Amino acid sequence: MYALGQTNFLSDKATQPYMIMADLCAAFGVAQSTASAKARVVSEALRITVMDPAWTLPSLINGNPLIWLAQINGVLVDLRSMPKEIQVLAYEQGAIPCIPGDR
Structure with a gap:
């Protein structure tokens, strides 16, 4: 979720949905440092990049x-x-x- 949140600007107040990453981590019961490290592994394994078209939320496609x-x-x-x-x-x-x- 952290990796997908990063590629879709989840923590940017100008986008919807919006949530700070600390709250996302708290919802899953993991430390932010752990989530960040695991997100890097997931992103590298799946080749997910910021604004990656394959992982963009439908609501963010036009932008x-x-x-x-x-x-x-x-x-x-x-x-x-x-x-x-x-x-x-x-x-x-x-x-x-x-x-x-x-x-």
Whole structure:
């Protein structure tokens, strides 16, 4: 839970859900230092990174720029700003989880 909380900014008051990591650890009855160390092991084993698209909460998908970045003709673009035809094509190819305007 600690590793997933980190990748989804659980302790950032600007995001929902929000919880400080000390409270998360207390809820599971573990010391924060232990949880942090185990989270590192889990993150390394599962290759979880901050803002990792594979581990992003559905409620945070629209705000995660890593989900929407693609390379088109050698240029990195944000698919949310591309024409709908390109978004549909990216969605059909599985490059993005949804068509931005349709959520």
